Amino acid sequence: MSESLRGSSPHAAHRPKFEYRRPPEFGATAPVRHPVVVVGAGPVGLAAAIDSRLKGLPVVLLDEDDIVSIGSRGLCYAKRSLEILDRLGCGDPVCSKGVNWNVGRTFFHAREIYRFDLVAESDHKRPGMVNLQQYYIEEYEVDRARAVGVDLRWKNRVVAIDPRPDHVRLLVDTPDGRYAIEAQWLIVADGARSPLRRLLGLDVEGKVFRDRFLIADVVMAADFPAERWFWFDPPFHPGQSVLLHRQADNVWRIDFQLGWDADPDAEKRPERVIPRIRAMLGDGREFELDWVSVYTFQCRRMAKFRHGRVLFAGDAAHQVSPFGARGANSGFQDVDNLAWKLQLVAAGRAPDRLLDTYSEERIAAADENILNSTRSTDFITPKSGISRVFRDAVLELAERHDFARRLVNSGRLSMPTIYEDSALNTRDTDAFAGALVPGAPAADAPLERGGWLIDALGGRFQLLLFADDPGEVPRPAVDAFAVLARLPIPVEAIVIARRAGAAVANARVLVDAKGVAAERYDGRAGTVYLIRPDQHVAARWRRFDLAGLRAALGRATGHDAEV
Amino acid sequence: MPLNLRPNFHDPDRRRFRDYSAGDDFYELLIESHRGLDEAQSAKLNARLILLLANHIGDLSVLREAVERARDGS
Numbered sequence: 001m002s003e004s005l006r007g008s009s010p011h012a013a014h015r016p017k018f019e020y021r022r023p024p025e026f027g028a029t030a031p032v033r034h035p036v037v038v039v040g041a042g043p044v045g046l047a048a049a050i051d052s053r054l055k056g057l058p059v060v061l062l063d064e065d066d067i068v069s070i071g072s073r074g075l076c077y078a079k080r081s082l083e084i085l086d087r088l089g090c091g092d093p094v095c096s097k098g099v100n101w102n103v104g105r106t107f108f109h110a111r112e113i114y115r116f117d118l119v120a121e122s123d124h125k126r127p128g129m130v131n132l133q134q135y136y137i138e139e140y141e142v143d144r145a146r147a148v149g150v151d152l153r154w155k156n157r158v159v160a161i162d163p164r165p166d167h168v169r170l171l172v173d174t175p176d177g178r179y180a181i182e183a184q185w186l187i188v189a190d191g192a193r194s195p196l197r198r199l200l201g202l203d204v205e206g207k208v209f210r211d212r213f214l215i216a217d218v219v220m221a222a223d224f225p226a227e228r229w230f231w232f233d234p235p236f237h238p239g240q241s242v243l244l245h246r247q248a249d250n251v252w253r254i255d256f257q258l259g260w261d262a263d264p265d266a267e268k269r270p271e272r273v274i275p276r277i278r279a280m281l282g283d284g285r286e287f288e289l290d291w292v293s294v295y296t297f298q299c300r301r302m303a304k305f306r307h308g309r310v311l312f313a314g315d316a317a318h319q320v321s322p323f324g325a326r327g328a329n330s331g332f333q334d335v336d337n338l339a340w341k342l343q344l345v346a347a348g349r350a351p352d353r354l355l356d357t358y359s360e361e362r363i364a365a366a367d368e369n370i371l372n373s374t375r376s377t378d379f380i381t382p383k384s385g386i387s388r389v390f391r392d393a394v395l396e397l398a399e400r401h402d403f404a405r406r407l408v409n410s411g412r413l414s415m416p417t418i419y420e421d422s423a424l425n426t427r428d429t430d431a432f433a434g435a436l437v438p439g440a441p442a443a444d445a446p447l448e449r450g451g452w453l454i455d456a457l458g459g460r461f462q463l464l465l466f467a468d469d470p471g472e473v474p475r476p477a478v479d480a481f482a483v484l485a486r487l488p489i490p491v492e493a494i495v496i497a498r499r500a501g502a503a504v505a506n507a508r509v510l511v512d513a514k515g516v517a518a519e520r521y522d523g524r525a526g527t528v529y530l531i532r533p534d535q536h537v538a539a540r541w542r543r544f545d546l547a548g549l550r551a552a553l554g555r556a557t558g559h560d561a562e563v
Numbered sequence: 564m565p566l567n568l569r570p571n572f573h574d575p576d577r578r579r580f581r582d583y584s585a586g587d588d589f590y591e592l593l594i595e596s597h598r599g600l601d602e603a604q605s606a607k608l609n610a611r612l613i614l615l616l617a618n619h620i621g622d623l624s625v626l627r628e629a630v631e632r633a634r635d636g637s
Contacts, residue, residue: 375590378591379590386602386605387597390593396636403570406582406586409583435580
């Protein structure tokens, strides 16, 4: 987490300031009860507000400030986050402003030891990673939140919380004084220091790493390619690591490992930072400091992400080291997992315990992220002499050997968690090849006329039925599509056909012209997938079976029986 | 059989979805095995480990190649 900010840069100047408005509660005689209140207008809180709103829930979003984040902070957005942002309606501005990159280079001493390419396969709508300053993402999300009707309240700071069995009562401080507000459901996304978590007296457990890092965001006209460069023990910064990333607007992120003994106040002074950057660039080029910060970090999480009607998401619930870009990316996945469950429970269409599975599934994800980011940190900062000997031996061997490259760990870049052991999954009874097991996020695939499968998925339960020709969909399936559309939790039927053909009643037909969907899903004629509203696989079969499908839908929504 | 230099860490009991997971598990196991040891104890652990693994490999042509590569740092 950041220990200091410096916000007087030219890039800070254009960032919008949001207008405080006197909340309507000041005129009310009794506290108003809202279906959903979100606390924290960072990338995760904004996403939670947008997603809840898109699912028909009225949303109030409270934030203690009235500006987007200072400094670039979160930086790399992984393909899965871009897919989630697409579903929320802010993927396009993020991708068009952001810097698309796929290549990473790793250096040891003065030599490049290997490079990797994130895009091992083509035919996905979104790239492996996009770099964009956090303030831009927040700005686009604020625009979207306004457009979908989120009640955004700036300069509204929660100072007291009182959780009750059927609602949560909050006391909110504003420039006009304090008011009370009630929430049927409260989503807490107020960051790593989470004031609300503290008000509730809840712990977050894990380890603090004894190391300090200097972040410098630098504006320069550089001709470095848009790649991730990582140095172990470079000549310009001996004994430590350095990371370079490109962001939008010719802003470059440079991250210097400083060691635990560094003095954070001294290190962030320009007279200390500028020579470090000069030494790294080595060619006397002009640059300007946009933002400097010295940070330490922790890998930890709360024991549960759900406490009654209070749901924690993002850094408030779990924190990781920055290596691997698993912070904001996992926060978006939290929201993705939470919003549809909240919608069903709030509407009384699923039992309350469905929300417990938000905590269960996202804790499994947090543990995976903490494990990977802890391992990266241990590799980057060896904790003993022998550990450094092994680390350096791996780096030496990596120049020649693939097996050693696989062991080099400068960050295992964020991939969506597969909820392998989730109680919401229906276990496979048929044999399938490939990675799309129950719990996995749906794979994208190109469709005819430039469409993408991922754009057709999400927001509701869906059934994918594979067929060679739309006319060959089995009769019992076609008859069942109308039934599925009218269930208390409706299921939309999608036929994925190898070629275009006749329309199918009560189903959408998508044409898998290149056969990529069939390959990624191991989809043969008759194969059926049940997809959750967050685009994760709930169940799959080789043959359509209405009873099995309804049982799986019941299981995926926390019911004891079929829906 | 020549010395295998391709990625080869695997875990027959567990399905892996990320290609680095098994190698990272091994690396953590290795580093953890040295936890709390001083330099001399670590050197002994390494020696015992090499002997155990060398016997498991057994094939002298493989071991000769590994020793040569380790010796010249490549």
